Amino acid sequence: MAIENARKSVAGLLNAHPGEIFFTSGGTESNNTAILSAIRDLGCTHIITSPIEHHAVLHTVAHYASRKTISFSFVKLLADGHIDLKDLEAQLAGREDKCLVTLMHANNEIGNLLSMNVVSALCRKYNAVFHSDCVQTVGHYPIDLSRMDIDFISASGHKFHGPKGVGILYVNSNVQAKPLLHGGGQERNMRAGTENLYGIVGFARALELAMERYEQDSAYIKKLKAYMTTQLLQHLPGIGFNGDYDGSCLYTVLNTSVPQSAKSEMLLFNLDIHGICVSGGSACSSGASQGSHVINALKLDDIGVAGRFSFCKYNTMQEVDKVVEVLTGLI
Amino acid sequence: MTNSKRIYFDNAATTPLDKEVLEAMMPTSPKGLAILHPFIPLAEKPGWQ
Ligand SMILES: Cc1ncc(COP(=O)(O)O)c(C=O)c1O
Numbered sequence: 001m002a003i004e005n006a007r008k009s010v011a012g013l014l015n016a017h018p019g020e021i022f023f024t025s026g027g028t029e030s031n032n033t034a035i036l037s038a039i040r041d042l043g044c045t046h047i048i049t050s051p052i053e054h055h056a057v058l059h060t061v062a063h064y065a066s067r068k069t070i071s072f073s074f075v076k077l078l079a080d081g082h083i084d085l086k087d088l089e090a091q092l093a094g095r096e097d098k099c100l101v102t103l104m105h106a107n108n109e110i111g112n113l114l115s116m117n118v119v120s121a122l123c124r125k126y127n128a129v130f131h132s133d134c135v136q137t138v139g140h141y142p143i144d145l146s147r148m149d150i151d152f153i154s155a156s157g158h159k160f161h162g163p164k165g166v167g168i169l170y171v172n173s174n175v176q177a178k179p180l181l182h183g184g185g186q187e188r189n190m191r192a193g194t195e196n197l198y199g200i201v202g203f204a205r206a207l208e209l210a211m212e213r214y215e216q217d218s219a220y221i222k223k224l225k226a227y228m229t230t231q232l233l234q235h236l237p238g239i240g241f242n243g244d245y246d247g248s249c250l251y252t253v254l255n256t257s258v259p260q261s262a263k264s265e266m267l268l269f270n271l272d273i274h275g276i277c278v279s280g281g282s283a284c285s286s287g288a289s290q291g292s293h294v295i296n297a298l299k300l301d302d303i304g305v306a307g308r309f310s311f312c313k314y315n316t317m318q319e320v321d322k323v324v325e326v327l328t329g330l331i
Numbered sequence: 332m333t334n335s336k337r338i339y340f341d342n343a344a345t346t347p348l349d350k351e352v353l354e355a356m357m358p359t360s361p362k363g364l365a366i367l368h369p370f371i372p373l374a375e376k377p378g379w380q
Contacts, residue, residue: 108343136343161349163356198356202348205355253343275337279344310343319338 003195006204010168013211014138016145022169022190023200027135028056029180030154030169033191034131035060035102037152037177039070042129044100047072048091050083051297052107057133058293061102075103080244081112081298088119092126099128105153106136109294109308110243111253113137120149129175135159135167136250139210140218151175157199161312162206166199217313222251224311224320229254231324236331242295242306252311257304258331264305267330271307274326279308 003023011018024030035057038044047061051074065072073091076084083103092099101123106113116132123130131152137143138153139160145153151172158164171177171190183192210217229246232239242255258264268280280292295306309323339347 158345158348159343161346162352163348164345202352202356206349206352209349209351250343277337277339277341279341308343309340311340312342312346314347315338315340315342319340323338323340 002197003200006200009204010207013207014143014145014170015147016170017173019188020145020170020173022171022187023195023203024167024169024191025165025196026158026167027054027133027154027156030152030156030167031056031102031131031133032060033169033177033180034152034154034171035064035100036180037171037175038100038102038129038131039064041176041178042100042151043098044129045070045097046095047100047102048075048088048128049073049102050075050077050104052077052081052109052294053102053104054108054133054135055293057102057104077297080247081107081110081242081294082244082248083114083119085115085118085122089122089126092122092128095126099126100131101128102131102133104133104136106134106250106253107243107294108136108253109292109306110255110298111136111245111250112243113248113250115248116148116150124149136252138168139207140250140252142211142214145170152177157203157206160206160210163199163202166196166203168203213313218251220313221311221315224315224317225251225254227317228309228311228320228324231320232256232327235324235328240302240304242298242300254309254311256307256309257300258307259302259304261331264331267305267307270330271323271326274330276323276326279310280306 007018007021011021049057049061049072061072064070075091076087078084103114103119105116120130129151132150134153135156136159138155153170156167179190179192181192186192186195238259240257242257243249245254271278292306
Protein backbone atom coordinates (compact mmCIF):
# COMPACT_ATOMS: atom_id res chain seq x y z
CA MET A 1 0.00 0.00 0.00
CA ALA A 2 2.61 2.51 1.09
CA ILE A 3 4.71 1.78 -1.99
CA GLU A 4 1.76 2.00 -4.36
CA ASN A 5 0.62 5.27 -2.77
CA ALA A 6 4.14 6.63 -3.19
CA ARG A 7 4.19 5.52 -6.82
CA LYS A 8 0.84 7.18 -7.51
CA SER A 9 1.98 10.37 -5.89
CA VAL A 10 5.29 10.48 -7.81
CA ALA A 11 3.53 9.64 -11.08
CA GLY A 12 0.96 12.39 -10.45
CA LEU A 13 3.65 14.97 -9.76
CA LEU A 14 5.55 14.08 -12.94
CA ASN A 15 2.37 13.66 -14.97
CA ALA A 16 3.14 10.06 -15.80
CA HIS A 17 1.22 6.84 -15.37
CA PRO A 18 1.98 4.93 -12.11
CA GLY A 19 2.89 1.93 -14.27
CA GLU A 20 5.72 3.97 -15.77
CA ILE A 21 7.46 4.63 -12.43
CA PHE A 22 9.95 2.10 -11.02
CA PHE A 23 11.72 2.61 -7.71
CA THR A 24 15.46 1.94 -7.73
CA SER A 25 18.44 2.54 -5.47
CA GLY A 26 19.14 5.91 -7.12
CA GLY A 27 20.38 7.70 -10.19
CA THR A 28 23.23 5.29 -10.88
CA GLU A 29 21.03 2.22 -10.98
CA SER A 30 18.38 3.99 -13.06
CA ASN A 31 20.97 5.11 -15.62
CA ASN A 32 22.45 1.60 -15.78
CA THR A 33 19.02 0.03 -16.24
CA ALA A 34 17.98 2.43 -19.00
CA ILE A 35 21.22 2.03 -20.96
CA LEU A 36 21.25 -1.76 -20.69
CA SER A 37 17.59 -1.96 -21.65
CA ALA A 38 18.09 0.27 -24.70
CA ILE A 39 20.87 -2.04 -25.91
CA ARG A 40 19.46 -5.43 -24.94
CA ASP A 41 15.70 -4.94 -25.25
CA LEU A 42 15.30 -2.14 -27.78
CA GLY A 43 18.07 -3.13 -30.17
CA CYS A 44 20.24 -0.02 -29.99
CA THR A 45 23.72 -0.68 -31.36
CA HIS A 46 25.08 2.86 -31.23
CA ILE A 47 24.99 5.32 -28.32
CA ILE A 48 25.25 9.06 -28.73
CA THR A 49 26.15 10.79 -25.49
CA SER A 50 28.29 13.73 -24.37
CA PRO A 51 31.68 13.93 -22.69
CA ILE A 52 30.13 15.88 -19.80
CA GLU A 53 27.66 13.25 -18.61
CA HIS A 54 27.89 11.92 -15.06
CA HIS A 55 30.12 8.87 -14.66
CA ALA A 56 27.01 6.80 -13.98
CA VAL A 57 26.31 7.24 -17.70
CA LEU A 58 29.83 7.56 -19.12
CA HIS A 59 31.28 4.50 -17.39
CA THR A 60 28.20 2.43 -18.21
CA VAL A 61 28.40 3.36 -21.90
CA ALA A 62 32.15 2.61 -21.90
CA HIS A 63 31.47 -0.76 -20.26
CA TYR A 64 29.02 -1.90 -22.93
CA ALA A 65 31.08 -0.39 -25.74
CA SER A 66 34.09 -2.41 -24.58
CA ARG A 67 32.24 -5.55 -25.68
CA LYS A 68 32.55 -4.38 -29.28
CA THR A 69 28.93 -5.24 -30.10
CA ILE A 70 27.95 -1.63 -29.76
CA SER A 71 29.69 1.64 -30.54
CA PHE A 72 29.36 5.13 -29.13
CA SER A 73 30.14 8.69 -30.10
CA PHE A 74 30.23 12.01 -28.31
CA VAL A 75 28.16 14.91 -29.49
CA LYS A 76 30.12 18.17 -29.90
CA LEU A 77 29.86 20.87 -27.28
CA LEU A 78 29.44 24.58 -27.94
CA ALA A 79 31.82 27.06 -26.32
CA ASP A 80 29.46 27.63 -23.38
CA GLY A 81 29.14 23.90 -22.70
CA HIS A 82 25.75 23.39 -24.33
CA ILE A 83 25.18 20.40 -26.58
CA ASP A 84 25.66 21.22 -30.25
CA LEU A 85 22.21 20.22 -31.50
CA LYS A 86 23.27 20.54 -35.15
CA ASP A 87 25.97 17.97 -34.54
CA LEU A 88 23.46 15.73 -32.77
CA GLU A 89 21.17 15.89 -35.79
CA ALA A 90 24.04 15.28 -38.21
CA GLN A 91 25.11 12.22 -36.22
CA LEU A 92 21.57 10.83 -36.05
CA ALA A 93 21.00 11.48 -39.76
CA GLY A 94 24.26 9.78 -40.69
CA ARG A 95 23.57 6.48 -38.96
CA GLU A 96 21.76 3.44 -40.28
CA ASP A 97 21.81 1.52 -37.00
CA LYS A 98 19.44 2.11 -34.11
CA CYS A 99 20.71 4.74 -31.69
CA LEU A 100 20.29 5.48 -28.04
CA VAL A 101 20.70 9.16 -27.20
CA THR A 102 21.58 9.62 -23.54
CA LEU A 103 21.99 13.25 -22.53
CA MET A 104 21.50 14.74 -19.10
CA HIS A 105 18.78 17.31 -18.45
CA ALA A 106 21.14 19.44 -16.37
CA ASN A 107 24.84 19.10 -15.90
CA ASN A 108 25.74 18.52 -12.26
CA GLU A 109 28.99 20.52 -12.43
CA ILE A 110 28.27 23.56 -14.59
CA GLY A 111 24.46 23.50 -14.45
CA ASN A 112 23.77 23.82 -18.20
CA LEU A 113 20.24 22.76 -19.12
CA LEU A 114 19.40 20.68 -22.18
CA SER A 115 16.59 21.62 -24.60
CA MET A 116 14.67 18.43 -23.88
CA ASN A 117 11.93 19.01 -26.41
CA VAL A 118 14.36 19.69 -29.24
CA VAL A 119 16.37 16.54 -28.45
CA SER A 120 13.22 14.50 -28.07
CA ALA A 121 11.92 15.71 -31.48
CA LEU A 122 15.25 14.79 -33.09
CA CYS A 123 15.16 11.34 -31.49
CA ARG A 124 11.64 10.74 -32.79
CA LYS A 125 12.55 12.02 -36.26
CA TYR A 126 15.44 9.54 -36.52
CA ASN A 127 13.78 6.71 -34.59
CA ALA A 128 16.29 6.85 -31.74
CA VAL A 129 15.67 5.92 -28.11
CA PHE A 130 16.01 8.88 -25.72
CA HIS A 131 17.17 8.60 -22.11
CA SER A 132 17.88 11.58 -19.89
CA ASP A 133 19.62 11.66 -16.53
CA CYS A 134 17.31 14.10 -14.75
CA VAL A 135 18.97 13.69 -11.35
CA GLN A 136 19.67 17.42 -11.03
CA THR A 137 16.25 18.59 -12.23
CA VAL A 138 13.58 16.30 -10.75
CA GLY A 139 12.50 18.03 -7.53
CA HIS A 140 13.92 21.35 -8.74
CA TYR A 141 11.71 22.03 -11.75
CA PRO A 142 8.15 21.06 -12.60
CA ILE A 143 8.48 18.11 -14.98
CA ASP A 144 5.56 17.14 -17.15
CA LEU A 145 6.32 13.79 -18.71
CA SER A 146 3.07 13.78 -20.65
CA ARG A 147 4.46 16.67 -22.70
CA MET A 148 8.01 15.38 -22.91
CA ASP A 149 8.27 12.61 -25.47
CA ILE A 150 11.01 10.54 -23.88
CA ASP A 151 11.68 6.84 -23.28
CA PHE A 152 13.55 6.86 -19.95
CA ILE A 153 14.41 9.36 -17.25
CA SER A 154 16.42 8.85 -14.05
CA ALA A 155 16.03 10.69 -10.75
CA SER A 156 17.48 10.47 -7.25
CA GLY A 157 15.91 11.34 -3.87
CA HIS A 158 18.91 12.80 -2.07
CA LYS A 159 19.21 15.70 -4.53
CA PHE A 160 15.98 17.33 -3.30
CA HIS A 161 15.96 16.76 0.47
CA GLY A 162 14.84 13.16 0.23
CA PRO A 163 16.64 10.09 1.54
CA LYS A 164 19.82 8.69 0.03
CA GLY A 165 19.81 5.36 -1.75
CA VAL A 166 16.48 5.68 -3.51
CA GLY A 167 15.53 6.92 -6.94
CA ILE A 168 13.23 6.28 -9.83
CA LEU A 169 13.44 5.13 -13.38
CA TYR A 170 10.63 6.35 -15.60
CA VAL A 171 9.98 3.99 -18.50
CA ASN A 172 7.56 5.24 -21.13
CA SER A 173 4.60 2.86 -21.42
CA ASN A 174 5.42 2.37 -25.12
CA VAL A 175 8.74 0.79 -24.17
CA GLN A 176 9.12 -2.91 -23.38
CA ALA A 177 11.99 -2.88 -20.90
CA LYS A 178 13.44 -5.77 -18.90
CA PRO A 179 15.24 -5.56 -15.57
CA LEU A 180 18.88 -5.02 -14.67
CA LEU A 181 18.55 -7.05 -11.47
CA HIS A 182 17.04 -10.52 -11.59
CA GLY A 183 15.37 -12.37 -8.74
CA GLY A 184 12.00 -11.61 -7.21
CA GLY A 185 9.02 -10.11 -8.94
CA GLN A 186 9.10 -6.74 -7.19
CA GLU A 187 8.36 -3.57 -9.14
CA ARG A 188 6.23 -5.59 -11.53
CA ASN A 189 9.22 -7.76 -12.46
CA MET A 190 11.30 -4.71 -13.34
CA ARG A 191 13.53 -4.51 -10.28
CA ALA A 192 14.14 -7.60 -8.17
CA GLY A 193 14.88 -7.28 -4.47
CA THR A 194 12.86 -6.28 -1.43
CA GLU A 195 11.90 -2.67 -1.90
CA ASN A 196 13.46 0.12 0.15
CA LEU A 197 10.10 0.92 1.73
CA TYR A 198 11.29 3.78 3.95
CA GLY A 199 13.27 5.29 1.10
CA ILE A 200 10.39 5.06 -1.33
CA VAL A 201 7.98 6.74 1.08
CA GLY A 202 10.62 9.42 1.72
CA PHE A 203 11.23 9.94 -1.99
CA ALA A 204 7.54 10.54 -2.63
CA ARG A 205 7.19 12.91 0.34
CA ALA A 206 10.28 14.87 -0.68
CA LEU A 207 8.95 15.30 -4.21
CA GLU A 208 5.54 16.39 -2.88
CA LEU A 209 7.17 19.03 -0.67
CA ALA A 210 9.55 20.16 -3.40
CA MET A 211 6.72 20.71 -5.86
CA GLU A 212 4.41 22.33 -3.28
CA ARG A 213 7.13 24.87 -2.48
CA TYR A 214 8.70 25.14 -5.90
CA GLU A 215 7.70 28.77 -6.60
CA GLN A 216 8.97 30.20 -3.34
CA ASP A 217 12.06 27.99 -2.96
CA SER A 218 13.27 28.42 -6.53
CA ALA A 219 12.74 32.21 -6.38
CA TYR A 220 14.76 32.37 -3.15
CA ILE A 221 17.61 30.18 -4.44
CA LYS A 222 17.75 32.16 -7.70
CA LYS A 223 18.27 35.30 -5.61
CA LEU A 224 21.10 33.64 -3.68
CA LYS A 225 22.86 32.65 -6.88
CA ALA A 226 22.42 36.10 -8.45
CA TYR A 227 23.67 37.77 -5.27
CA MET A 228 26.73 35.55 -5.09
CA THR A 229 27.49 36.22 -8.76
CA THR A 230 27.39 40.00 -8.36
CA GLN A 231 29.32 39.94 -5.10
CA LEU A 232 32.07 37.79 -6.62
CA LEU A 233 32.34 40.02 -9.68
CA GLN A 234 32.55 43.06 -7.42
CA HIS A 235 35.12 41.73 -4.98
CA LEU A 236 37.21 39.32 -7.03
CA PRO A 237 38.56 40.85 -10.20
CA GLY A 238 39.59 38.11 -12.61
CA ILE A 239 36.92 35.68 -11.50
CA GLY A 240 35.04 33.88 -14.24
CA PHE A 241 32.22 31.36 -14.43
CA ASN A 242 32.09 28.04 -16.23
CA GLY A 243 29.09 27.11 -18.34
CA ASP A 244 26.07 29.20 -19.28
CA TYR A 245 25.80 30.43 -15.69
CA ASP A 246 23.41 33.34 -16.32
CA GLY A 247 21.52 31.71 -19.19
CA SER A 248 19.99 28.27 -19.54
CA CYS A 249 21.42 26.94 -16.30
CA LEU A 250 20.37 25.39 -13.00
CA TYR A 251 19.46 28.08 -10.45
CA THR A 252 21.10 25.87 -7.83
CA VAL A 253 24.64 25.80 -9.30
CA LEU A 254 27.34 28.42 -9.81
CA ASN A 255 30.64 27.13 -11.14
CA THR A 256 33.44 29.64 -10.59
CA SER A 257 36.82 29.83 -12.22
CA VAL A 258 39.72 31.64 -10.60
CA PRO A 259 43.08 32.16 -12.30
CA GLN A 260 45.68 29.48 -11.53
CA SER A 261 48.18 30.49 -8.87
CA ALA A 262 49.95 28.90 -5.93
CA LYS A 263 47.15 30.20 -3.69
CA SER A 264 44.23 29.23 -5.89
CA GLU A 265 45.50 25.67 -6.41
CA MET A 266 44.75 25.10 -2.74
CA LEU A 267 41.40 26.86 -2.89
CA LEU A 268 39.05 24.01 -2.05
CA PHE A 269 41.32 22.80 0.71
CA ASN A 270 41.52 26.29 2.20
CA LEU A 271 37.76 26.81 1.94
CA ASP A 272 37.33 23.55 3.81
CA ILE A 273 39.67 24.76 6.54
CA HIS A 274 37.42 27.82 6.85
CA GLY A 275 34.43 25.53 7.27
CA ILE A 276 33.08 26.06 3.76
CA CYS A 277 32.05 22.97 1.89
CA VAL A 278 32.06 23.25 -1.90
CA SER A 279 33.09 20.94 -4.64
CA GLY A 280 35.75 21.08 -7.32
CA GLY A 281 34.25 19.04 -10.05
CA SER A 282 31.78 16.27 -9.44
CA ALA A 283 31.38 15.76 -5.74
CA CYS A 284 29.66 12.46 -6.31
CA SER A 285 33.07 10.89 -6.61
CA SER A 286 34.65 13.16 -4.00
CA GLY A 287 38.15 12.26 -3.05
CA ALA A 288 39.14 11.86 -6.70
CA SER A 289 42.11 14.07 -7.32
CA GLN A 290 42.06 14.24 -11.12
CA GLY A 291 40.63 17.39 -12.63
CA SER A 292 36.99 17.43 -13.56
CA HIS A 293 36.18 15.62 -16.80
CA VAL A 294 33.46 18.22 -17.41
CA ILE A 295 35.76 21.22 -17.15
CA ASN A 296 38.38 19.39 -19.23
CA ALA A 297 35.81 18.66 -21.94
CA LEU A 298 34.96 22.37 -22.24
CA LYS A 299 38.48 22.83 -23.70
CA LEU A 300 38.79 26.33 -22.30
CA ASP A 301 41.71 28.48 -23.50
CA ASP A 302 42.23 29.71 -20.04
CA ILE A 303 41.67 26.92 -17.52
CA GLY A 304 41.24 28.36 -14.05
CA VAL A 305 40.66 26.56 -10.79
CA ALA A 306 37.03 25.47 -10.80
CA GLY A 307 34.80 25.53 -7.74
CA ARG A 308 31.19 24.43 -7.74
CA PHE A 309 28.96 26.36 -5.34
CA SER A 310 25.54 24.76 -5.11
CA PHE A 311 22.68 26.14 -3.10
CA CYS A 312 19.51 25.02 -1.38
CA LYS A 313 16.65 26.68 0.48
CA TYR A 314 18.55 26.46 3.78
CA ASN A 315 21.41 28.70 2.61
CA THR A 316 21.36 32.40 3.44
CA MET A 317 22.62 35.74 2.06
CA GLN A 318 24.84 35.98 5.16
CA GLU A 319 26.50 32.73 4.18
CA VAL A 320 27.12 34.14 0.71
CA ASP A 321 28.71 37.24 2.30
CA LYS A 322 30.91 35.07 4.46
CA VAL A 323 32.04 32.91 1.54
CA VAL A 324 32.83 35.96 -0.60
CA GLU A 325 34.81 37.47 2.29
CA VAL A 326 36.81 34.26 2.79
CA LEU A 327 37.40 33.87 -0.95
CA THR A 328 38.65 37.43 -1.21
CA GLY A 329 41.16 36.72 1.53
CA LEU A 330 42.28 33.47 -0.03
CA ILE A 331 42.97 34.63 -3.58
CA MET B 332 19.40 23.38 9.13
CA THR B 333 22.89 24.40 8.01
CA ASN B 334 25.39 23.91 10.82
CA SER B 335 26.12 27.40 12.20
CA LYS B 336 29.90 26.92 12.10
CA ARG B 337 30.09 25.33 8.70
CA ILE B 338 28.69 26.61 5.44
CA TYR B 339 27.39 23.94 3.12
CA PHE B 340 27.40 24.98 -0.52
CA ASP B 341 27.54 21.50 -1.97
CA ASN B 342 23.86 20.76 -2.45
CA ALA B 343 24.32 19.42 -5.99
CA ALA B 344 26.26 16.57 -4.37
CA THR B 345 23.63 15.86 -1.76
CA THR B 346 21.01 17.81 0.19
CA PRO B 347 20.07 17.60 3.87
CA LEU B 348 17.03 15.42 4.55
CA ASP B 349 13.90 17.47 5.27
CA LYS B 350 12.40 16.98 8.73
CA GLU B 351 8.97 16.44 7.22
CA VAL B 352 10.38 13.75 4.94
CA LEU B 353 11.94 11.97 7.89
CA GLU B 354 8.62 12.17 9.75
CA ALA B 355 6.84 10.50 6.86
CA MET B 356 9.43 7.72 6.95
CA MET B 357 9.13 7.10 10.70
CA PRO B 358 7.00 4.12 11.61
CA THR B 359 5.99 5.64 14.94
CA SER B 360 4.89 9.01 13.66
CA PRO B 361 1.14 9.51 13.19
CA LYS B 362 1.83 10.77 9.68
CA GLY B 363 4.32 8.01 9.08
CA LEU B 364 4.17 4.66 7.37
CA ALA B 365 0.89 2.89 7.81
CA ILE B 366 2.24 -0.63 7.33
CA LEU B 367 5.42 -1.80 8.84
CA HIS B 368 4.44 -5.12 10.27
CA PRO B 369 5.20 -8.01 7.96
CA PHE B 370 1.75 -9.38 8.75
CA ILE B 371 0.15 -7.50 5.89
CA PRO B 372 -3.05 -8.58 4.17
CA LEU B 373 -2.48 -11.46 1.81
CA ALA B 374 -3.79 -9.50 -1.15
CA GLU B 375 -0.96 -7.02 -0.82
CA LYS B 376 1.83 -9.58 -0.63
CA PRO B 377 3.95 -9.77 -3.74
CA GLY B 378 4.21 -13.56 -3.51
CA TRP B 379 7.14 -15.67 -2.32
CA GLN B 380 10.01 -13.34 -1.56
C1 LIG C 1 23.71 14.04 -12.76
C2 LIG C 1 23.86 12.90 -11.81
N1 LIG C 1 23.58 11.66 -12.24
C3 LIG C 1 23.68 10.60 -11.43
C4 LIG C 1 24.09 10.72 -10.13
C5 LIG C 1 24.17 9.51 -9.27
O1 LIG C 1 23.00 9.41 -8.51
P1 LIG C 1 22.96 8.48 -7.19
O2 LIG C 1 23.89 9.11 -6.21
O3 LIG C 1 21.54 8.53 -6.75
O4 LIG C 1 23.38 7.12 -7.62
C6 LIG C 1 24.44 12.01 -9.64
C7 LIG C 1 24.95 12.26 -8.27
O5 LIG C 1 24.95 11.57 -7.36
C8 LIG C 1 24.30 13.12 -10.50
O6 LIG C 1 24.58 14.36 -10.09
